[in-house]
Amino acid sequence: MRATDDRYRGEKARFELAMRMIGHEARTGTIRYWTGLNDDRIRKLYTTYFKFGDAPVRRRRGRSPTRVGPLVRTPLRALESGVFANLLLANGLFSVEHPPGPVLKGSIDLGHRFCECYETYDVLVPRGALSFEWGWNLLVSIRRGDELGIARCQACSICYVFDLLSLPRSACPACLLFDHKGPLVLAPLTTG
Numbered sequence: 594m595r596a597t598d599d600r601y602r603g604e605k606a607r608f609e610l611a612m613r614m615i616g617h618e619a620r621t622g623t624i625r626y627w628t629g630l631n632d633d634r635i636r637k638l639y640t641t642y643f644k645f646g647d648a649p650v651r652r653r654r655g656r657s658p659t660r661v662g663p664l665v666r667t668p669l670r671a672l673e674s675g676v677f678a679n680l681l682l683a684n685g686l687f688s689v690e691h692p693p694g695p696v697l698k699g700s701i702d703l704g705h706r707f708c709e710c711y712e713t714y715d716v717l718v719p720r721g722a723l724s725f726e727w728g729w730n731l732l733v734s735i736r737r738g739d740e741l742g743i744a745r746c747q748a749c750s751i752c753y754v755f756d757l758l759s760l761p762r763s764a765c766p767a768c769l770l771f772d773h774k775g776p777l778v779l780a781p782l783t784t785g
């Protein structure tokens with residue numbers, strides 16, 4: 594019975610991760626990568642639980658985005674990508690010391706952590722431009738290490754993502770934005 598219980602638990606965990614990712618409009622290939630479920634089962638999950646629900650979830654077809662340009666195109670995008678990269682780093686989804694970091698494929702635990710990063714990003718960056726799939730693209734690109742790098746600004750300590758191939762290297766996006774808009778005026782918090 595023990596083996597059956599373990600198998601059942603493993604299966605349940607894979608389904609739960611798939612459901613969480615479908616809720617974020619992840620593409621089938623992304624869900625397959627993390628959970629190991631085949632396309633047919635992912636499709637059935639989507640049709641059974643999401644297609645006709647109270648808040649229907651869109652099903653994204655085709656491949657995940659792979660271009661990195663949009664992730665760093667403007668200072669604001671580079672900052673938003675930096676917030677997500679910080680969360681990914683803090684959650685051990687990639688490693689600076691031992692690149693690229695842990696094996697992700699088929700890891701239910703890290704898959705949930707990736708979802709947590711995205712959910713936290715969504716709270717920290719209201720109306721942020723990063724979708725779940727663009728966040729996944731960001732993680733893959735950072736781990737690959739040939740196009741995107743992360744840096745910490747000496748002046749403002751903000752961590753941001755930059756294009757490794759663009760020369761001269763782009764300046765800190767936060768400092769650029771502050772230069773443009775002037776210093777931030779902090780309004781006092783009101784109570785009640």
Ligand SMILES: [Zn+2]
Nearest residue numbers: 746749765768
């Ligand atoms: Zn800066």
